[in-house]
Amino acid sequence: MYQPISFFIGFRYLWNTHLPKFKKIITILSIIGISISTTTLIIIISIINGSEENFKKNILSFLPHLIITNHNKYINKIEFPKDILKLNNFEKFSDFISKEVVVKSKNEITMAEVIGVDITNYDNVINYNIKDILEKLKPGKNNIIIGRELAKKINVNIGDKIQLILLSNKINSFSGNIFNQRIFKIISTFSTQNEVDYYQILMNKKDCLNFLDFSKNYITGWRVWLKDPLLLDFDKIKNSSNQLVLLDWTLQKGELFKAVKIEKYIMLFLFFLILLISSLHIFITLTVYTIEKKNTIAILKTQGLLNWKIILIFVIIGSSTAIIGNILGTIISITLIIQNDFLKYLIHIFFKEIDISIVIVPFQIFFINMISILLTILSTLYPSWNIIRLKPAKILSNE
Incomplete structure (x- = not known):
């Protein structure tokens, strides 16, 4: 059987x-x-x-997964919310200096974003594939590195000088808005095959602080990277930092x-x-x-x-x-x-x-x-x- x-x-x-x-x-x-x-x-x-x-x-490696700042995008370093460090998904963070500026060359004008670079956020700029970036961007030299696509857009090359114009928050009752403008020299370009090539400008953080007229210990905010940005629990983080402005990556790339x-x-x-x-x-x-x-x-x-x-x-x-x-x-x-x-x-x-x-x-x-x-x-x-x-x-x- x-x-x-x-x-x-x-x-x-x-x-x-x-x-x-x-x-x-x-x-x-x-x-x-x-x-x-x-x-x-x-x-x-x-x-x-x-x-x-x-x-x-390719996208989230350059884009911070979470930005912590305030409404003025001008905040003291001591205000960092330490509860963020307790998140299970937390990987690293760094403070940053960033601002939108007007870029003017001989024949072209456009908008761009300046980013201050120093040893504290060196790990975050490795993705730009620039050798000896800290050596190239020494303080006081007014040197900058711009995206290759941005260079093509404003028709400039390495060695050329461009004018960066910043609209100040200070108001003059006679002349209206006060513009802070300065000449910078392009010493290199970067190509990441990413959209940041079209609008980002890297400069030494000290030069950036002087250009933006930031006070000592004041920054734009903090950039936070997570182990898995797709598992970002934004509501939980927001509840722990009610008085701050939190911007997650989905605002830019969520759709x-x-x-x-x-x-x-x-x-x-x-x-x-x-x-x-x-x-x-x-x-x-x-x-x-x-x-x-x-x-x-x-x-x-x-x-x-x-x-x-x-x-x-x-x-x-x-x-x-x-x-x-x-x-x-x-x-x-x-x-x-x-x-x-x-x-x-x-x-x-x-x-x-x-x-x-x-x-x-x-x-x-x-x-x-x-x-x-x-x-x-x-x-x-x-x-x-x-x-x-x-x-x-x-x-x-x-x-």
Whole structure:
């Protein structure tokens, strides 16, 4: 006697040499359907993971995750809210000097942002890829480093001098607004392949303080970096710093990140529908199967086979199809991701200038497989429950 009997019967119904060709094709199509849905789900979610990783690396690496200041953007260093340091997601912080100014060259004029640089925020300017930046920006020299795209915009080169104009908060009753203006020399440019190349100007912090006319120990605010900016609990931080102005990264890039998130959920929903259709296909197949095998099931019941073991037979048929399909789909997707030249080729057919990165998260692959198997098992319960409700005597009386 084959033990356990439910597994033996289930595997015999799933595949055997005497199975009609049509049923073999149906089984193969079910496996292929689940394989395709699993493959597409894993690949799509891995591509979106790569997009999020690029978003954090290329945009949030330059953009502070949280800015702490006041309404005047002029604050004493001693007012720093120390409760921020207790956050689980906290990584580092640094004070900063920053201000919007008017940039004037010989032929062009535009707006830009000046940023003071010294040893205290050196770690934050490493991303600009400038060698010996502190040596180049010595105090008192009025030297600056500007973004390469900004240099192109105002048509200047290294060695040229430009005028920075600051609108002061002081008001003269006779002449109106007082302008603070100074000539600075461009000693280098930076290129980060990021939007900061279009508007940022780096200068020594002491020169910046003098230019902006800041008092001693006064700064614009603090920049805070988190371990994972996507897990920023802004409301919790805001409650701990009621008297300060808190600006998080979502104010500048929130809409872009929301668009990425929405795209992720839409794609997952669409490919989840493919998985659902595959499960419905198994549901229909098993429903037909139970009708076809109702006499055999009735005989098994008269032989003393318990109802839960009969249900287990159909669960084995459906779940085996899902497991085989998931294994094939997972192997295919991981193979395509590791050897991603084929994927890049397909994407470049439609989007020639796009560069993709793919990030695999093992937990997500496990979750996709478990959901697929669970949906398949659920799709087998109704057909099997429906067949065990029938009375063996009623079924066999028609024979």
